[in-house]
Amino acid sequence: MGACNTFSNMKSLNLDSIRESLIRQEDTIIFSLIERSQFPMNSPVYTPALASTLPSSKSLLHFIVNQSETIQSQAGRYESPEEHPFFPDNLPSSLLPQYNHPQILHPTAAAININKTIWDVYVKQLLPLFTAEGDDGNYVPTATSDLQCLQAISRRIHYGKFVAEVKYLDAPEDYAPAIRAQDRDALMKLLTFESVEEMLKRRVEKKAKVFAQEVSLNVVDQKEKYKIDPSLLPLLYGEWIMPLTKLVEVEYLLKRLD
Numbered sequence: 001m002g003a004c005n006t007f008s009n010m011k012s013l014n015l016d017s018i019r020e021s022l023i024r025q026e027d028t029i030i031f032s033l034i035e036r037s038q039f040p041m042n043s044p045v046y047t048p049a050l051a052s053t054l055p056s057s058k059s060l061l062h063f064i065v066n067q068s069e070t071i072q073s074q075a076g077r078y079e080s081p082e083e084h085p086f087f088p089d090n091l092p093s094s095l096l097p098q099y100n101h102p103q104i105l106h107p108t109a110a111a112i113n114i115n116k117t118i119w120d121v122y123v124k125q126l127l128p129l130f131t132a133e134g135d136d137g138n139y140v141p142t143a144t145s146d147l148q149c150l151q152a153i154s155r156r157i158h159y160g161k162f163v164a165e166v167k168y169l170d171a172p173e174d175y176a177p178a179i180r181a182q183d184r185d186a187l188m189k190l191l192t193f194e195s196v197e198e199m200l201k202r203r204v205e206k207k208a209k210v211f212a213q214e215v216s217l218n219v220v221d222q223k224e225k226y227k228i229d230p231s232l233l234p235l236l237y238g239e240w241i242m243p244l245t246k247l248v249e250v251e252y253l254l255k256r257l258d
């Protein structure tokens, strides 16, 4: 049986099960980056000029994400504590019967949403790293690939809330004084596991070597080629995805005793 990506109940929530989910989410993130990388940068997708006749005049990406979130919100996506919209203002309510999502997180945590930062980091820092320069006019497939990447990365980073809850429950006596003192540095130190981070960086590079490898039947063509450079994965995780996950962890813990 494959590793499960969600929590069905409180009992299944421990640091091992959360890390298993984060490991499975690596696959989703790597595949979504590979899909996006088949298109060049297509920079008109991210600027207002192309979007001036659309209801979201900021950019085509803004329009596609906003409209997709509207549909998905009506279908109940944001009822789950694992999901965070990029444009939470004025989202319609779910039209579906309520699913009984386990209430694991401390109530004040619901408000933590760092998607603005994730959006900026993705568009300004990550995209240029793994897409070729250029414009091939495939704007809608490009923006829908971006939506997949953004949702996968956001879900992973906001999992920091669950990580933080479990770490707190495992050692409240260690965390409580730092929370009471609102000491960000002490919390960051407590929640950081360098060996886990180092293993993760090695694993995502290895996964990218497998997932992004060009498959050829031509035995003469021995040299391995990749759809995205595998060494980008430890960079993306080390510079942005893990630090932002830890930021969510700290933000969560700061509110854990409210």
Ligand SMILES: C=C(O[C@@H]1C=C(C(=O)O)C=C[C@H]1O)C(=O)O
Residues within 6 Å of the ligand: 019, 022, 163, 191, 192, 193, 194, 196, 197, 200, 241, 242, 243, 245, 246
């Ligand atoms: C997520 C965790 O917390 C921290 C963040 C990590 C990450 O984002 O992958 C890894 C190890 C920790 O430093 C964890 O402990 O698993």
